[in-house]
Amino acid sequence: MNPTFVTYLEQFLGYPATNLMAAVFFLVAVSILVGVMATIGGLGTYAERKISADIQARIGPNRVGPFGLLQMLADGVKMILKEDIIPSKADKLIFILAPMMAMFGVFATLAVLPFSSGLTLTDLNIGVFYVLGVGSFVGVAIFLGGYASNSKWSMLGGMRGASQIISYEIPVTLSILVAVTMAGGLSFSTLVEAQTGLPHGWYLFHNPFSFIAFFVLFIGALAETNRAPFDLPEAESELVSGYHTEYTGMRFGFFALAEYVEVFVVCGIAAALFLGGYKVPFDLGNGEVLSNALMNIPFLKMVVPMTNGTPIFKLLGSGLGQLLQLGSFFTKTLALYYVVIWIRWTLPRLRVDTLMTLCWKYLTPIALFNLLGAATWMVVFHGKSIYQIIFESGAAQAVGGH
Amino acid sequence: MSLFWYLSVSFVLFFCGIAVMIARKNIIAILLGIELILNAAALNFAAYTRFLNQNLDGHIMSLFIIIIAAAEAAVGLAIVIRFYQIRESIHIDDATQLQH
Amino acid sequence: MFDKLLFFSSFLLTISGAAMVLGSKDLVRACIALLACLFGVAGLYATLNADFLAATQLVVYAGGVVILMLFAIMLTGGSNNAVNRFGINKVPSMGDGKTLAFGILSGAVATLTIFKITKNVFIDYNLQEIPGYSSTVEQIGQLLVTNHVLAFEISSILLLGALIGAAVIARPRKS
Structure with missing residues (x-):
């Protein structure tokens, strides 16, 4: 079996979970995660407004709650209360199905997203591949949403969205393969554990090819999530609102939420593959260092009875380590999220032909060349990073020189 | 779950594929039927690998079937689009040029 | 469960x-x-x-x-005219009752034929003990570059041919 969240909990709490308890644990973890991610998606809209306001020298939402933080709740209430219109000429079944499919595709990828070494719902041994497979449901959903609305704007938006998503899947997959080649595994735990907490061990700085691969992945991810400057499927100046023109109320909310959560997921994957994921500097994440340090604090020694106190310290250290890992992952992911929003409000939109030119004439050859280069690097330098090569040659000179 | 269940799924897929291929007159719908048949074959390979012998040659075979299905879909749909450009129809009965 | x-x-x-x-x-x-x-x-x-x-x-x-x-x-998806270029009525593009009946009949015949051929395999094999789950990714990867490397390379050539062929066939031509 793959290591899951439940197996980690068993280790953490120290006694084996029965079948039913494992199921209950799993359900609770899944519902908490989905809730948290939906909140993050909602906060994404808030962040988008605030950052865009900042860039355009406005104030942004500031009426609902402190700093306008509760704006997303107001938006959610508005969306639920709005009339849910299905156009009379629409294909009803597909019209209803499309937003659900988008939500399904995005939230299914959360199953393997490595939030921390413990809080990964399930560590599939085909993790990245699974994400690629399930994530492609979003493309189908956008296409079907455009088709089912029976409107010219929606149709054009849907066609654009689907063609864009399947085109940019190629450079993205090739760039992900660079990281997979270097780590030698498809599961996220393999990919993340092969890196270190400090930047010199990240795959971003491993070799020049992986450095380029990260940027190709990031650009491709922008296009795959339909974010500006690639937001042609919903280009509001040409296509009213693209594939969700005819959607109202909560169905539109599903599409919007799916988009924001997908941006988070994609940023998380980029962070896990190239920016060290949940790794914390100086091995603070695995908890042993922390529990040892806690045991050596004299004040705590006096307070906690030492007769049976060691497991408590271990538990505490392990928990703190997980929290640090969560913090590391969320810091990197949200930093990338900020860059995504920043790009949206800074760059103008591409044309359709330039979009396809960028994908097929630039990104795909670059990604292919990168994959070849990274594989060659792994063979020629025996998998050492640039840092290791410089450091070791320097050390060799220092020892063997004068 | 035994081998029987998987083989029955595969039989149903095969049956539906053949029936779709014969019943439809739309070239794309016929391609849908072909996909069903190829999937039935690939599922059989994976099922026999699991229940009969655990060497993974069956999985490799399924992989190649999936690859061939993808290539076939790409070329088939390209032909459909080209045919539509010439005849403005994707009805299989309009593809009669070779008969004469 | x-x-x-x-x-x-x-x-x-x-x-x-x-x-x-x-x-x-x-x-x-x-x-x-x-x-x-x-x-x-x-x-x-x-x-x-x-x-x-x-x-x-x-x-x-x-x-x-x-x-x-x-x-x-x-x-x-554009045209839906019901007659072909000789003016003869066409069968509807998604088929009608007659074609559906033919399809189901021929499907049944083909399926039953295959069932008849593979009946021995289907029933007689006594299944051995099934091992637990294990990862297949590494094994498939190794098989692809050792035992099945020729098929792997040929399939890559097939895919390249399909890629170029599809692009050439579907390209709009002025005529």
Whole structure:
């Protein structure tokens, strides 16, 4: 079996979970995660407004709650209360199905997203591949949403969205393969554990090819999530609102939420593959260092009875380590999220032909060349990073020189 | 779950594929039927690998079937689009040029 | 228990998807039914300890083939004239009762023939003890570059040929 969240909990709490308890644990973890991610998606809209306001020298939402933080709740209430219109000429079944499919595709990828070494719902041994497979449901959903609305704007938006998503899947997959080649595994735990907490061990700085691969992945991810400057499927100046023109109320909310959560997921994957994921500097994440340090604090020694106190310290250290890992992952992911929003409000939109030119004439050859280069690097330098090569040659000179 | 269940799924897929291929007159719908048949074959390979012998040659075979299905879909749909450009129809009965 | 749950939901999805491909009169809905069916097959692969195959199925079909099919439907969906160029009435493009009956009959004949041929294999094999789950990714990777390297290379040539061929065939020409 793959290591899951439940197996980690068993280790953490120290006694084996029965079948039913494992199921209950799993359900609770899944519902908490989905809730948290939906909140993050909602906060994404808030962040988008605030950052865009900042860039355009406005104030942004500031009426609902402190700093306008509760704006997303107001938006959610508005969306639920709005009339849910299905156009009379629409294909009803597909019209209803499309937003659900988008939500399904995005939230299914959360199953393997490595939030921390413990809080990964399930560590599939085909993790990245699974994400690629399930994530492609979003493309189908956008296409079907455009088709089912029976409107010219929606149709054009849907066609654009689907063609864009399947085109940019190629450079993205090739760039992900660079990281997979270097780590030698498809599961996220393999990919993340092969890196270190400090930047010199990240795959971003491993070799020049992986450095380029990260940027190709990031650009491709922008296009795959339909974010500006690639937001042609919903280009509001040409296509009213693209594939969700005819959607109202909560169905539109599903599409919007799916988009924001997908941006988070994609940023998380980029962070896990190239920016060290949940790794914390100086091995603070695995908890042993922390529990040892806690045991050596004299004040705590006096307070906690030492007769049976060691497991408590271990538990505490392990928990703190997980929290640090969560913090590391969320810091990197949200930093990338900020860059995504920043790009949206800074760059103008591409044309359709330039979009396809960028994908097929630039990104795909670059990604292919990168994959070849990274594989060659792994063979020629025996998998050492640039840092290791410089450091070791320097050390060799220092020892063997004068 | 035994081998029987998987083989029955595969039989149903095969049956539906053949029936779709014969019943439809739309070239794309016929391609849908072909996909069903190829999937039935690939599922059989994976099922026999699991229940009969655990060497993974069956999985490799399924992989190649999936690859061939993808290539076939790409070329088939390209032909459909080209045919539509010439005849403005994707009805299989309009593809009669070779008969004469 | 989870295995059984996964199996039966995938089973239902596959069977109902295939039946809807057969029964649906609308081409786009047939395509979505095909997607559901293929997703169910991916679930069946997952219960068969074929994790890599399941993910490949999702990537290739959900991300590639079905979107390609939908694209082709959108690009060719225009004309629906009921007579061919000789003025003879055509069978409707999604078939009518007669073609459906023929299809089901011929499907039944073909399926029963194959069942007759493979009956011995189907029933007589006594199944051995099934081992537990293990990862197949590494083994498949090794097999692909050792025992099956020729097939691997030939399939890459096939894909390259399909890529170039599809692009050349579908390119619009002025005439």
